[in-house]
Amino acid sequence: MSLLSVRNLKMHFSVSKRLFHGPSPVVKAVDGISFDIDEGETLGLVGESGCGKSTTGRSILQLLRPTSGTVHFGGKDLTAMWRPSWGQWKWSEELRQLRQQMQIIFQDPYASLNPRMTVESIVGEPLRTFSTARGGELRRQVQDLLQRVGMDPHYIRRYPHEFSGGQRQRIGIARALALNPQMIVADEPISALDVSIQAQILNLLTDIQAEFGLTYLFIAHDLAAVRHISNRIAVMYLGRLVEVADRDELYASPMHPYTKALISAIPIPAPTVEKKRQRIVLKGDVPSPMSPPTGCRFHTRCPVKEARCEVEEPAMREIESGHQVACHLV
C-alpha cells in the first residue's frame, strides 16, 4: 500500500477582491492532480517555474488548505482533519500529531533559517515542541543530528550567518530529521547551492534515506539531479501532471511532447555530444495560470498539436504498466 496517496488535488488562490469588478480572478496553481508514493520510494516532481510543483508540496503537507481533493497519508485523509475556528480553518490536534511524520526541506537556506536563533534552537525546536527532552538531553540529541548531517557538533552555539550555503542546507536537513519522520518533501533543496556543493547534499539525502527509511517527494527543475535521486518521476505543466513513469522509462522513452522537449533542452556537459544533439526548442512562454488555455494546456506551445487538442482536455491514461500520459496523440 502507498504511504502517500493524492487524489484530484486542487489548490486555487483568489488574486484580489476588488469591489464591483465582478468575481475575483482565480489562479489555479494546482488543478486536479493524483499520484501515489510508496514507502521508501523517491518521487521526483519536475516542471518549470510557476507550474505548481511547490504549491503541490505545500498543500500535501497541509501548509496550505487544499481547495478540494484528498491527501491520504498512512491511510488517513489529512484534508478532513481541518477544523473551523472563529471563521478560519485550523489544524486539528490529530493533524498536528500526524504531521510530525512529514517534514520539509526548503530551497533557500538563507531565508529558511531564523537569523536570530542559534543552531541549537533551530534544530531543537521540533524536539521542544513535540518531545519531552529538555536541557542536556535535548542538546545531546541536537548534537547527534548535526553529526548525522556531517557537521561539527560543537557548532550548536553559532548563528546561521556564520555558515556557508551548503552548511545551512545541512542545518535545515537536521531540523527536518529531528522528529524521525517517515516522509520528507524536499522543495528544490540544491538549486540555490554552488555546483561543487550540490553533489554533497544529494549524497547526504541518499545516505539519510537509507539510514532512516525515508520516503521523499523531491521537487526540482533540474532534470539531471531528479534522474539521479528518484525512483519515479512526475512531470507537471500549468497545474496538471502530464506524464508519470519510472525513472529509466521516462528518460529512455518519454511520450508526452512536453517531456520530450524538456529532456532535449537539458544541456549535457560534453561538447562532442552536445554539439551533435537535435534540440526541440519550444516556441513562446508558459501561459498564465490565471487563464490557462482551453483543451490541453500545452497546446499553445506543442509542436505536434491537432485540432481536438484545443478543445478537449486529455485524461491521464496508463499506456504501459506504471507509465501514465495525458496526451491525445499517444
Place this chain on the structure above:
Amino acid sequence: MTQPLISIRELHTHFRTDDGIVKAVDGVSFDIAAGETLGIVGESGSGKSVTCLSMLGLVPSPPAFFPRGEVLFDGLDLLQLREQELKDVRGDKIAMIFQDSMTSLNPYLTVERQLTEVLEIHRGISRREARAQCIEMLEMVGIPSPEKRIDQYPHEYSGGMRQRVMIAMALLCKPRLLIADEPTTALDVTIQAQILELIDELKRELNMSVILITHDLGVIAGTTDRVAVMYAGRIVEQGSTEAVFATPCHPYTRGLLQSIPRLDDPTVEKLFAIPGVPPDLSALPRGCPFHPRCDSVTDRCRVEYPDIVQFGNGQWSVCWEAEATA
C-alpha cells in the same frame, strides 16, 4: 594567431574591506579572437563576474582598486580611460547583458524609452529614427508584434521576453564583443534553450565575439569554443572546450565534471563530490587555494602557488600535479 579582439593581461581587482583586502580577481589573463565564444565557469565568488565588470569599468572604485593589469581593446587600455571615454566604448563596441532582467531594466520607463536612449547617445540620431531601428531589433530577437510591445513597461513582459529585450538593447549598436553574465540562470530550461539559440544565431549574423559567464557546464559545452575555469580569483585551467572536457588537467575541473549528474550517463548510487566549501577570499590558504579540497594534494601545494603548465594545443592549467605529468 591573428590579432585578438580584446586581450586581458594580469588583471587584478582587489577590494578594501573591513576584513582586510579581498582579492576578488588576482591575475587573470585571456585573449578573445573575433567571432570567438569564450566561456568562463566558476562558483559564486570565484571572480568571474568581477573580471568582466572590471573590463568595462563598472566596479565602483573605491572600494575596488586595480594594482596591476591591462585590458587592451583597439590599442587602448580600458583600465586607463577616463569615464567619458569609457562611455563611448561601453554599450557601443562592448555590450553586456546581466542575469536578472527585472532589476537591470528600469521599471519606470517604457521599453521604447530604454532602447531608443542607447541609439540617441551612441549614434546621435533622433528618437523617431531610433524607434524604427529598435522595433526592427525587437523583431530580430523574437518579440511578437514589436510595434505594440515596444510601448509597454518591463513588468508587462515575461522573464524570457525581458531577457530578449536586454539582448536587443545590447545589440542595438552592433557591438564587437558581447559579455553575457549568466544570461539564462534565472530562466526555465525550455526558455534557456531559446535564448542560447538566439545568442548563437545573432553572433554568427553580426560576427561578434562573446564572453559567456555561467556556472552550468552543460551550457558551456554546447555554446563555447574555449573555456576558462576560475577558482578563488584566478583562472586555473583554460583551453578549447573540447580539450578541457575530454582531458581536464586541473583537479578542480575534473572534480566539477565528475560531480554533476548527467542525463546520458548510467545512474549511480553515489555521486562523486568535491569535499569542503569554496574558500573565503579574505582568508585564502597559503599555496594553491584549492589544496584543502584537492584529492591529489602534495606538500608543495600547501606552500607554493603552482606555475602555468602548457599542454600544446593551447590548453594550460596551474597545478603542480599537472606539471609532473606534462
